[in-house]
Amino acid sequence: MRTAYDVETVRTAERALMARLPEGALMQRAAAGLAAACADLLGKVYGSRIALLVGSGDNGGDALYAGARLARRGAGVTALLLSPDRAHASGLAALRSAGGTVLGAEADASTGIVGRADLVVDGIVGIGGKGGLRPRAAQLATAAAASDGLTVAVDLPSGVDADTGTVHGEAVRADATVTFGAYKPGLLVDPARAHAGALRLIDIGLELPPGRAELTALQHDDVAALLPEPAGESDKYRRGVVGVVAGSARYPGAAVLAVAGALRGGAGAVRYVGPAAQAVLSRFPETLVSAGPPAGAGRVQAWVIGPGLGDDASGLADVLSADVPVLIDADGLRLADAKTVRARTAPTVMTPHAGEAAALLGVERGRVEAERLASVRELAERYAATVLLKGSTTLIAPPPGDGDSSPTRVNPTGTPWLATAGSGDVLSGLTGSLLAAGLAPADAAATGAYLHGLAARHAADGAPVSAQDVAAAIPAVWRDVRG
Numbered sequence: 511m512r513t514a515y516d517v518e519t520v521r522t523a524e525r526a527l528m529a530r531l532p533e534g535a536l537m538q539r540a541a542a543g544l545a546a547a548c549a550d551l552l553g554k555v556y557g558s559r560i561a562l563l564v565g566s567g568d569n570g571g572d573a574l575y576a577g578a579r580l581a582r583r584g585a586g587v588t589a590l591l592l593s594p595d596r597a598h599a600s601g602l603a604a605l606r607s608a609g610g611t612v613l614g615a616e617a618d619a620s621t622g623i624v625g626r627a628d629l630v631v632d633g634i635v636g637i638g639g640k641g642g643l644r645p646r647a648a649q650l651a652t653a654a655a656a657s658d659g660l661t662v663a664v665d666l667p668s669g670v671d672a673d674t675g676t677v678h679g680e681a682v683r684a685d686a687t688v689t690f691g692a693y694k695p696g697l698l699v700d701p702a703r704a705h706a707g708a709l710r711l712i713d714i715g716l717e718l719p720p721g722r723a724e725l726t727a728l729q730h731d732d733v734a735a736l737l738p739e740p741a742g743e744s745d746k747y748r749r750g751v752v753g754v755v756a757g758s759a760r761y762p763g764a765a766v767l768a769v770a771g772a773l774r775g776g777a778g779a780v781r782y783v784g785p786a787a788q789a790v791l792s793r794f795p796e797t798l799v800s801a802g803p804p805a806g807a808g809r810v811q812a813w814v815i816g817p818g819l820g821d822d823a824s825g826l827a828d829v830l831s832a833d834v835p836v837l838i839d840a841d842g843l844r845l846a847d848a849k850t851v852r853a854r855t856a857p858t859v860m861t862p863h864a865g866e867a868a869a870l871l872g873v874e875r876g877r878v879e880a881e882r883l884a885s886v887r888e889l890a891e892r893y894a895a896t897v898l899l900k901g902s903t904t905l906i907a908p909p910p911g912d913g914d915s916s917p918t919r920v921n922p923t924g925t926p927w928l929a930t931a932g933s934g935d936v937l938s939g940l941t942g943s944l945l946a947a948g949l950a951p952a953d954a955a956a957t958g959a960y961l962h963g964l965a966a967r968h969a970a971d972g973a974p975v976s977a978q979d980v981a982a983a984i985p986a987v988w989r990d991v992r993g
């Protein structure tokens with residue numbers, strides 16, 4: 511599991527550790543890890559050209575000390591100082607005595623040092639950053655983006671918000687980020703995530719309380735432990751039956767795709783209720799179909815409602831009053847009333863994309879995309895539901911009250927290939943099936959998103975995919991995760 515902590519928690523752990531260590535020891539650990547990561551990226555340190563972008567805080571200090579280490583290994587290192595009179599004094603002394611060059615930031619305009627560097631080290635600002643980059647810092651970020659060389663961000667790409675993942679204006683775009691002590695939420699959540707490149711975490715000895723985690727990202731092992739597995743005595747009811755209310759005369763395909771996902775999610779059987787039964791049966795004869803209403807369909811352990819429903823809200827009241835987990839997606843999100851969802855006693859999972867989330871919150875889509883973490887949490891609170899906000903970094907927020915034991919999750923397997931019609935229908939069926947199989951709501955949502963993203967990568971393998979391909983690839987990635 512990858513775990514991210516907010517700045518306040520990192521600062522507290524930093525103070526506790528600093529009190530036990532000689533002065534400067536933590537920065538030396540950080541700089542050693544940073545220099546090693548830079549050397550790995552460069553391949554050959556000797557003779558390489560390195561530009562350090564140095565702000566006035568400790569983030570700049572890390573860059574200066576790492577630069578000194580690389581200069582001692584034969585790199586040509588030039589530091590560009592944003593505030594020459596406030597730059598980290600002992601870091602500067604170390605760089606100078608290792609043979610590095612020190613200039614003011616304005617020197618880049620006449621020398622083009624950043625543009626010609628093999629490696630740009632972004633030490634403008636780290637967890638002490640406030641708001642968007644100031645104009646001179648923004649100029650350096652632009653120069654780094656135009657450089658032919660690689661850019662490594664120190665702790666965070668400068669200009670992104672560590673706690674929220676928002677980006678105010680210009681920010682450094684790094685090929686890699688070397689972060690210290692703990693991941694910060696901004697490294698895992700878009701739009702900031704897209705600025706961070708490959709992540710490397712350097713252990714500097716910080717002790718972080720797991721209960722204070724802001725964000726977690728499941729990895730293969732975590733998901734493997736959550737996947738339902740039938741026991742010897744399992745029958746279809748023990749494995750879980752998932753009911754799918756989806757599709758319409760206009761959108762029968764949504765029903766087929768939701769059922770396709772549900773059949774691969776570990777439930778013992780899939781019931782379909784709706785007008786697309788013929789289309790569903792002709793693709794998946796194993797589906798148990800009924801003409802409705804949902805209350806008369808027989809036993810289910812979880813419902814999925816919404817994909818392709820159009821304006822047909824007729825099944826909604828039955829489903830929302832059922833005392834089993836319910837997943838609401840697509841049209842169902844628009845049709846469900848917040849008060850009814852809040853009043854449910856069994857868990858509810860909602861799976862909007864940014865546009866749907868914006869409509870539910872009554873804001874512009876752009877606001878949801880810029881503030882994904884705040885948006886998903888706000889929805890979870892408003893609906894007292896587990897909310898999965900789809901996107902390049904899919905987020906899953908638990909309902910309030912669950913917060914302490916289960917932090918917000920971020921899915922690490924997303925891929926742009928998933929932006930294809932119908933892929934959300936597959937995800938809702940898959941996640942509903944995991945709910946029916948008995949996974950807790952946030953686990954079902956995180957496991958569903960994880961498998962779905964991997965399945966898209968697996969199916970795409972560098973070429974476009976359809977939603978059907980994603981559904982068909984789920985068994986292969988399930989086996990892969992199980993190892």
Ligand SMILES: NC(=O)C1=CN([C@@H]2O[C@H](COP(=O)(O)OP(=O)(O)OC[C@H]3O[C@@H](n4cnc5c(N)ncnc54)[C@H](OP(=O)(O)O)[C@@H]3O)[C@@H](O)[C@H]2O)[C@@H](O)CC1
Pocket residue numbers: 520521524536537540565566567568569570571572634635636637638639640641642643644647664665666690691714716
């Ligand atoms: N955590 C740990 O355990 C360890 C942390 N370590 C390192 O320390 C870093 C934190 O250092 P930090 O506290 O000195 O803050 P930092 O990020 O350098 O920024 C402050 C400076 O930036 C400036 N500034 C602010 N906003 C700005 C903007 N928008 N645009 C431009 N400038 C802006 C601000 O200027 P001021 O407001 O004072 O004028 C101030 O001078 C951390 O990220 C990690 O790298 C490691 O060394 C060891 C272990």
Ligand SMILES: [K+]
Pocket residue numbers: 569632633634635636663664665666667668
């Ligand atoms: K930085």
